[in-house]
Amino acid sequence: MKKVILSSYRALIKHAHAFDASVAHRAMLCSSPIHNYDHLKREWTSYDSSQEWDESRKSVDAFIRVLNDSKEWYHPSHRKETLRSFIRNRFRNSPFSTQNLNFAFAAVKVLHHSQSAASSLVDRSPTPTHPIWDPSDFSVLETIPLHGTNETSNHFVVAHPLLPGIFRHSIVLILKHDSSSALGVIINKPLTNSEGAVTPLWSIVPDQHTLFTKFLSNHAVMLGGPVGAESSDMMSLLILHNCGDVAGASCVSEGPHGKVFLNGELDSMVECLEKGICEKDNFICFLGFSSWGEGQLSGEVERGSWFSVAHSANRKQDLVRHFSQTHHDTCAAPYSNAWCDLLQTLGEEFGDLTKLRSLQSKPHDDS
Known part of the structure; x- marks a missing residue:
């Protein structure tokens, strides 16, 4: 059990290092929407797109929302801490719990998928610049x-x-x-x-x-x-x-x-x-x-x-x-x-x- 958790923890830290090193990768981590705009009522209504998820996947979604300072998408001005520090703090309190094992499996899957998507989407060519904005x-x-x-x-x-x-x-x-x-x-x-x-x-x-x-x-x-x-x-x-x-x-x-x-x-x-x-x-x-x-x-x-x-x-x-x-x-x-x-x-x-x-x-x- 401990070996499985430690292996998952190392995989999490490895993925977290890649996301912390790249803002573009980090921006790919988004959470599910919890509100939806109703055009007929002209107001925001509660909406949980994760109803069919299991508890471990929901905990990963909550983890991403915390990282994004309650936003669904990453905003550079709201970066509170690195993924690595967040993961270390979580495992420090109860490193070998079943809850953390389930979280680790789900988180590794999400981070691996997001990292693969980001790696294929990130444009590594020189970013175009035009001196029209001061x-x-x-x-x-x-x-x-x-x-x-x-x-x-x-x-x-x-x-x-x-x-x-x-x-x-x-x-x-x-x-x-x-x-x-x-x-x-x-x-x-x-x-x-x-x-x-x-x-x-x-x-x-x-x-x-x-x-x-x-x-x-x-x-x-x-x-x-x-x-x-x-x-x-x-x-x-x-x-x-x-x-x-x-x-x-x-x-x-x-x-x-x-x-x-x-x-x-x-x-x-x-x-x-x-x-x-x-x-x-x-x-x-x-x-x-x-x-x-x-x-x-x-x-x-x-x-x-x-x-x-x-x-x-x-x-x-x-x-x-x-x-x-x-x-x-x-x-x-x-x-x-x-x-x-x-x-x-x-x-x-x-x-x-x-x-x-x-x-x-x-x-x-x-x-």
């Missing part, structure tokens, strides 16, 4: 601050590397986050067709207004989010710009280098462009937007699906210039490059998470 401009937050549609925001949510689907590797500018809902636009994903070619604006809104036919027709359309993305209706098109002279525009972000505005009267945009008040490169067009129900986004940040990031009001550079640069870069390179670059500004461990950028990275897997 590290001093960003800080990681625990939550997303509340603000209404008439207030400005300098906040983003950045996708965890395990987040799948349309939000994979996304950077989302939050336009609104109040007690009833949240709205935002993905700033780093150009809309592409079935062959992977970037979609120009003229193919979305042909011959509808001078703004689009004369000035913005060749602009790449950015995928703002899943809501309205399948529609070619003008109501689904959002325009971000830094032209304060556009009538009817709403200010969504501001800083020492200028403000960022959303939408406005199209005729007024044309007038500003014709007068040279602003340039066409200062307009970015989004098809669709991202939307969350009451308390949904806060809950997703809490469970670890997103990193909440503040873009300093005293930032050194104009936010629209960041967007414009990101916009051009993502049309010429993988959209994950901007995601990698922003995570790297948040610190070394966040940067190490970008080694998982190949995770679920099959083209057009945005369903």
Whole structure:
């Protein structure tokens, strides 16, 4: 009995050493969800996906949740202790108990599977970097601050590397986050067709207004989010710009280098462009937007699906210039490059998470 436990303990420590040495490996350890968002009730409800598990596997899940500081997914800012110290402390109290033997068997199985998956998924090529984000401009937050549609925001949510689907590797500018809902636009994903070619604006809104036919027709359309993305209706098109002279525009972000505005009267945009008040490169067009129900986004940040990031009001550079640069870069390179670059500004461990950028990275897997 003692030999079996000691053998399992050594295997656990060996696996733990590999996970402690690699943030990318460590991020692969996630626990089962205990809450699920009910869109009809517009609230989080209890949900136990481990009901069919045996007690030893449930104890491993609880162990991972403790390591993740109650989050389902790993967050670098919440790293309390190493796996090795956690395992040693557990076995120190009752090294030869049946409970620890069952836990060891289950834990070795989970860690071995996760390590194998991580080893095959970790991208060992040089992480792409682009000098478009200044590290001093960003800080990681625990939550997303509340603000209404008439207030400005300098906040983003950045996708965890395990987040799948349309939000994979996304950077989302939050336009609104109040007690009833949240709205935002993905700033780093150009809309592409079935062959992977970037979609120009003229193919979305042909011959509808001078703004689009004369000035913005060749602009790449950015995928703002899943809501309205399948529609070619003008109501689904959002325009971000830094032209304060556009009538009817709403200010969504501001800083020492200028403000960022959303939408406005199209005729007024044309007038500003014709007068040279602003340039066409200062307009970015989004098809669709991202939307969350009451308390949904806060809950997703809490469970670890997103990193909440503040873009300093005293930032050194104009936010629209960041967007414009990101916009051009993502049309010429993988959209994950901007995601990698922003995570790297948040610190070394966040940067190490970008080694998982190949995770679920099959083209057009945005369903």
